Amino acid sequence: MDEMVHVKGIAHAFGEERVLKNIDMAIAEGEIFGLLGPSGAGKTTLVKIMVGILEADEGETWVKDVQMPSLQQMKVVGYMAQSDALYDELTAEENLDFFGAIYGLKRKERKERMRNVMEVVGLQDHLRKPVSQYSGGMKRRLSLAIAMIHEPDILILDEPTVGIDPMLRQSIWQELQRWQERGTTIIVTTHVMDEAEKCNRLAMLRNGYVIATGSPDVLRAHTNTTTLEEAFLAYGGATS
Numbered sequence: 001m002d003e004m005v006h007v008k009g010i011a012h013a014f015g016e017e018r019v020l021k022n023i024d025m026a027i028a029e030g031e032i033f034g035l036l037g038p039s040g041a042g043k044t045t046l047v048k049i050m051v052g053i054l055e056a057d058e059g060e061t062w063v064k065d066v067q068m069p070s071l072q073q074m075k076v077v078g079y080m081a082q083s084d085a086l087y088d089e090l091t092a093e094e095n096l097d098f099f100g101a102i103y104g105l106k107r108k109e110r111k112e113r114m115r116n117v118m119e120v121v122g123l124q125d126h127l128r129k130p131v132s133q134y135s136g137g138m139k140r141r142l143s144l145a146i147a148m149i150h151e152p153d154i155l156i157l158d159e160p161t162v163g164i165d166p167m168l169r170q171s172i173w174q175e176l177q178r179w180q181e182r183g184t185t186i187i188v189t190t191h192v193m194d195e196a197e198k199c200n201r202l203a204m205l206r207n208g209y210v211i212a213t214g215s216p217d218v219l220r221a222h223t224n225t226t227t228l229e230e231a232f233l234a235y236g237g238a239t240s
């Protein structure tokens with residue numbers, strides 16, 4: 001199986017604070033890969049480096065054999081940030097159209113995919129509404145739809161289901177699994193254990209270090225624990 005994302009010896013600091021310390025990670029094509037860790041562990045910083053919007057102080061990041069940051073790889077990656085990057089004064093349809101055009105989609109393609117991704121996130125009836133009238137959860141869902149509009153090979157989602165109700169969260173995960181079946185690689189940050197459970201493999205992060213990597217079953221088996229929470233603690237993941 002091909003490697004989609006390869007991170008080698010990544011280190012990064014903000015001022016004096018060393019946020020990532022010697023991170024190595026390889027993510028294969030078609031995996032759902034989770035970055036699990038408490039707030040401040042460095043998950044967002046790491047995904048920003050993978051996406052290419054932040055350059056690490058040390059190390060290399062490769063996405064499909066191209067070294068990041070790379071403008072060319074923008075079309076390969078769909079990124080959903082933790083804070084929504086939406087145009088409030090535009091409608092959802094106009095936002096999707098704008099981002100679709102940036103990714104080089106033709107008008108007809110944009111129309112078709114718009115409908116499709118808005119159904120995935122349950123917003124098909126709100127296409128014409130200005131984003132300023134969206135709730136926080138609706139904005140999250142629209143951000144996910146935007147990350148998906150160009151059908152990227154790799155979806156990188158930073159806490160995609162925060163603020164989304166359990167029913168919709170479940171249906172979004174089902175859709176992510178369908179995308180995976182079609183070959184999409186999905187990288188997702190979370191601190192929710194039941195979401196981590198849905199990942200094929202996980203990297204557990206704490207204080208800028210990867211403390212363990214493996215499938216949920218392997219991580220539990222290695223630590224002789226029954227839950228991922230217990231496994232995280234057994235690997236030294238106390239949050240204090």
Ligand SMILES: Nc1ncnc2c1ncn2[C@@H]1O[C@H](COP(=O)(O)OP(=O)(O)OP(=O)(O)O)[C@@H](O)[C@H]1O
Pocket residue numbers: 014017019037038039040041042043044045046082191
């Ligand atoms: N732009 C920045 N400038 C200064 N410090 C930053 C910046 N971005 C992140 N940090 C710091 O880096 C550390 C790691 O932050 P990061 O957002 O990567 O963690 P996280 O694991 O994603 O946390 P959360 O789950 O709360 O999103 C934190 O201590 C944070 O304060």
